[in-house]
Amino acid sequence: MAVDPDHVLRTAAALLTRKSTATMDEVARAAGISRATLHRHFAGRDALVRALESLGIEECRAALDAARLDEGTASEAVRRLVAAIEPVAGLLAFLYTENQLFEGEEQNPGWTLIDDRISALFRRGQLSGEFRIDLTPAWLTEALYGLLASAAWMVHSGKGAPKDFQHMIVELLLGGALRREES
Amino acid sequence: MAVDPDHVLRTAAALLTRKSTATMDEVARAAGISRATLHRHFAGRDALVRALESLGIEECRAALDAARLDEGTASEAVRRLVAAIEPVAGLLAFLYTENQLFEGEEQNPGWTLIDDRISALFRRGQLSGEFRIDLTPAWLTEALYGLLASAAWMVHSGKGAPKDFQHMIVELLLGGALRREES
DNA sequence: CCCATATGAGACGTCGATGTCTCACGCTGG
DNA sequence: CCAGCGTGAGACATCGACGTCTCATATGGG
Structure with missing residues (x-):
């Protein structure tokens, strides 16, 4: 009887990852609840997206933790990072495009934290001599996001095999x- | 007096590149015409997007021609390609995300042509021994799109300098x- | 000079999505 | 057993964007 908000969120994430314009009604149906109940847990579409953003940030943070970016060579850390972040790539791509609509508003500071941690990894690789220094850590971070989105799109559209995801990136x-x- | 449809299209492209959810009214205002006139030239938002798609395809085709993908080494051709396609990157990114909404419908075959030409370039590089063969031409093509979008976003958001665009990618x-x- | 044509401004109806509300039902705990 | 809470279903109003229409105006050619 009691609705599990987390389950709703994850279902919504899976749906919106595939169809970013899904209706509140579609989201509710996908989660197996009624639109009314969905609205009882999330005040509106805005609140739902914000909650998804928090979920995405949390999952990213967890992936960053799991990847142990400070251990071993930077290359190894990047491999672990991509592997850990793969399940979130779709949600990430959705939130990425969704964020561009919040033009005026300030973005969730959680993203800055994540950007900084990834940038720090690339910077560590540069300082250790592993990575070239003519590409800024900020660009490498942004490029990683772009490649994640491209690879996720390829897999989702059937043009690429899921098993190649990490290797490709x-x-x-x-x-x-x-x-x-x-x- | 006579409205230049091409000017309208390019203005719309510039606007929608920045704000993908811009209203028909905003598009009209940006082009310096009224919503009625805009609607006289483009039956609806759908028709406008289709026209923008054709414009994007045509510009891409022109960029591919200008880059002379068959001449010199594949690496040189890639550099020329990125340089030639840079002005279209923003529009490309817009159409890229817009296309994902046309889930059921078939996409404009023009894109396939472009994909094939770029893929052929990467394949040429593989056959000549320049490029590694464990990354498929399809993935390299998709990755190029992703990097173009990321770089365009970086420049647009002010996190990167336009002069670094080509070099980064x-x-x-x-x-x-x-x-x-x-x- | 005059008329045809294109444009601007705005009103109007439509449609889809949203947010809110009510009411009945079923489950669960006391 | 019964009261209470959460839920489903649906009605309802609202809102923004869209597409269509009309009319006045100006511009440009004959």
Whole structure:
């Protein structure tokens, strides 16, 4: 009887990931509840998106923790990060585009925290000599987001296999398209 | 007196690139015409988006032609491609997300043509030994789109300098984040 | 100069989504 | 057993955007 708000959120995330313009009614149906009940738990679409944003931030934070960005080489940390963040990629892409609509408003500070942690990882790689220094950590972070979105889209549209997700992103992000000199 | 439809289209492209949810009225105001006149030239928002899609495809095609993808090394061709396609990146990003809403409908075949030409470039690079073969041309193409969108977003939000646009994309796409061995 | 044509301004109806409300039902705990 | 709470279903008003229409105006060509 008692509705599980977390279950509703995760269902909504899964749906909106596929169809970003889904109606409140569709979200409710997908979660197996009525529109009225959905509205009892989330004041409106805005509140729902905000809650999804918090969920996404929390999952990202958890992924960052699980990836132990401070351990081992930066490359290894990037691989762990991509692996850990893969399940959130779809939700991330949705929130990414959704955030662009909040033009005037200030964005949730949680994103800054996440950006900073990822940027710090790339900076660590630069300081250790692993990563090149002509690409800023901010750009590498943004590029990672873009590649995550592209890969998620490829998998979702059936143009790519889910098993290749991590490999595609990590290899391109770290190694690039050029063939290495096997001297 | 006579309204220039092309000017309207380009103004709409510039506006929708920044605010993808802009109203028909906002689009009209931005183009310096009334909503009625806008509606006389484009039957509805749908028709406007379709026209923008055609414009985007045409500009892409022109960029691909200008980049002479068949000449020189594949790397050089990629650099020329990114340089030529930079002005269209914003519009591309808009159409990219807009297309995801046309879930059921078939997409404009023009995109396939463009995808194929870019994929062919990456395949050429693989055959010549320039590019690694464990990343599919389809993924490299999709990744290029993602990086274009990320870079356009960075520049638009002021987090990156426009002059770095090409460098950021090309260097990451081709070389990756890893520092090269300067043996 | 005059008329045809295109435009601007605005009113109007429509439609979809939203938010709110009421009422009846079923489950659960006392 | 019964009272209370949460839920489902649906009605209702609102709101924003859209598409259509009319009319006045100005502009440009004959």
